[in-house]
Amino acid sequence: GENVEQHPSTLSVQEGDSAVIKCTYSDSASNYFPWYKQELGKGPQLIIDIRSNVGEKKDQRIAVTLNKTAKHFSLHITETQPEDSAVYFCAAGGAGGTSYGKLTFGQGTILTVHP
Amino acid sequence: GAGVSQSPSNKVTEKGKDVELRCDPISGHTALYWYRQSLGQGLEFLIYFQGNSAPDKSGLPSDRFSAERTGGSVSTLTIQRTQQEDSAVYLCASSLAGHTGELFFGEGSRLTVL
Numbered sequence: 733g734e735n736v737e738q739h740p741s742t743l744s745v746q747e748g749d750s751a752v753i754k755c756t757y758s759d760s761a762s763n764y765f766p767w768y769k770q771e772l773g774k775g776p777q778l779i780i781d782i783r784s785n786v787g788e789k790k791d792q793r794i795a796v797t798l799n800k801t802a803k804h805f806s807l808h809i810t811e812t813q814p815e816d817s818a819v820y821f822c823a824a825g826g827a828g829g830t831s832y833g834k835l836t837f838g839q840g841t842i843l844t845v846h847p
Numbered sequence: 848g849a850g851v852s853q854s855p856s857n858k859v860t861e862k863g864k865d866v867e868l869r870c871d872p873i874s875g876h877t878a879l880y881w882y883r884q885s886l887g888q889g890l891e892f893l894i895y896f897q898g899n900s901a902p903d904k905s906g907l908p909s910d911r912f913s914a915e916r917t918g919g920s921v922s923t924l925t926i927q928r929t930q931q932e933d934s935a936v937y938l939c940a941s942s943l944a945g946h947t948g949e950l951f952f953g954e955g956s957r958l959t960v961l
Contacts, residue, residue: 838889
């Protein structure tokens with residue numbers, strides 16, 4: 733089955749700096765790669781996703797890049813703000829035509845943005 | 848309500864007891880998922896319902912776990928003869944359909960087995 737590794741497990745940055753979180757996956761048939769943000773006591777919330785026919789996607793301060801050959805994808809947050817502090821999860825899915833909601837998640841990155 | 852609703856939000860039970868966790872998805876969403884999140888860990892897929900199709904139970908960790916979805920809406924996750932390793936947050940999510948991607952999660956049910 734699919735295996736997703738996520739690094740780093742914790743990331744501390746100063747407000748205004750950039751943050752980068754990296755993930756690798758094992759199943760070359762995976763074709764859907766979402767990123768979720770989870771705040772304390774809440775369920776995860778989708779912040780951006782990318783499909784395997786695209787190499788990069790950007791939404792305001794957030795961008796995701798995908799390297800299918802190397803089987804890794806990354807989340808980039810620019811101009812970080814204290815409200816970006818949360819746990820971020822990468823995930824992979826869609827292999828073999830399975831539901832895009834049946835995902836294998838990484839272990840999470842605790843991002844702390846210091847004012 | 849506008850979002851996915853789960854109950855109870857917290858459940859403390861004794862080892863060996865059965866528990867039921869409930870999920871009320873967003874109206875109109877045909878796909879419903881259960882995930883488990885152990886302390887400090889990522890999310891682990893448990894089961895997936897899509898419309899009237901047979902559920903995908905491939906993530907259920909043992910035969911003590913079962914789930915049903917009545918009338919294509921509300922779902923119940925049942926854990927029989929609970930064990931301490933079952934302690935976790937159980938998250939329910941729904942989506943418009945299985946191929947649409949975005950999952951809308953509830954706030955979860957925190958289960959503690961003593």
